[in-house]
Amino acid sequence: MEISVEKKDLANGLQKMVGAINLKPSLPALSFILLEAEGEKLFLTATDLELTIKTIIPCRVKGKGKLLVPGRRFTNIIKELPEAEIEITEDKTKKTCIAVNNIFFTLPGLKTEEFPTLPKIGKGTSLKMKEGALKIMLKRTRFSIAYDETKAFLRGLLFSFKKDSLILVGTDTRRLAYIRKSFPSPVERDLILPIKLIDELEQCLGQEEEVEVAINPNQITFKTGDTLIISQIIEGQFPSYETVFPPEEGLKKIKVKRLGLIDAVRRVSLLASERYNSLRFDFAPKKMTVSINSPEVGEAREQIPAEYSGETTAISFNPVYVLDVLKNLETENIIIGITDPLKPALIQPDSQEEYKYVLMPVKIE
Secondary structure, three states: OEEEHHHHHHHHHHHHHHHHHHOOOOHHHHEEEEEEOOOOEEEEEEEEEOEEEEEEEEEEEEEEOOOOOOOOHHHHHHHHHHOEEEEEEEEEOEEEEEOOOOOOEEEEEOOOHHHOOOOOOOOEEEEEEEHHHHHHHHHHHHOOOOOOOHHHHHHEEEEEEOOOOOOOOOOEEOEEEEEEEEEOOOOOEEEEEHHHHHHHHHOOOOOOEEEEEEEEEEEEEEEHHHHHHHHEEEEOOOOOEEEEEEEEOEEEEEEEHHHHHHHHHHHHHHHHHOOOOOOOEEEEOOOOOOEEOOOOOEEEEEEEEEOOOOOEEEEEHHHHHHHHHHHHHOOOEEEEOOOOOOOOOOEOOOOOOOEEEOOOOOOOO
């Protein structure tokens, strides 16, 4: 194989591959990226057998063929090269030669036969979605997925396809994020999609175009532009989430400026310690007070204006969980609703968006 490719095009293509490169593979080829050159196009493929990513970039093909390159190392090399046309060739010993200006690299390779044969993609149930709408839904929920949970179904995001809507839900059992958007679907099905897929979608999705989705019994594919992402579906039953939402009846609501609350939480949490790591939120007419009292470190308190006319009450939260949701919303104001200091609270944007963030409180010291 012998090709010439612009550094910018290759670097962008390789960046899409990173999430599917296995750093500690059971098969050596799973840490490699497959390059296939044909017809003035370069096809890039990476897989860890659970997530597969394919993309196409333009190139000048002087000699068609395919080769395997060590994924991370090759990506890092290309990233550091100057903006210019890069020459890539393979010699008879399967080594990959990279040349640009007066810079030269040679990397050991593998036989392309060692790259796993990918399963054929079934036609499945097809549908299209606006990239921008899906990207917003992912942003609102992805941060609440569990990272180190032993139960696999909690390490993914629920995609609940209804007849007239799409619902996304993520939870780590301490908090839950829910969003619903109107969306006509040809299928009614609940899918749990892994966090690695969610991260790749957030990176690849744009704002204006449509993403093509194909749902099969055990896998799902997303096609956006020249990039195809194929993922296994997590087996298991996602926990019932509807009963987690605090009842509207008896919900005490306070409206505050989102950015003002972010600043207050950040400042006050500077005194959080390993032992005292929760903040107290006091609701009173026309104000909210965020505070912490740590015998080890000190005391901090900040008062911010708020719209509230109910009885004085208080609740404590982990500040990280509060900041997570506030940073991923965009409205000027947010609404916090509580029923009891020891029961789940509700955080919502002050908008028409159908979004709910349920947060378990911490016992007030």
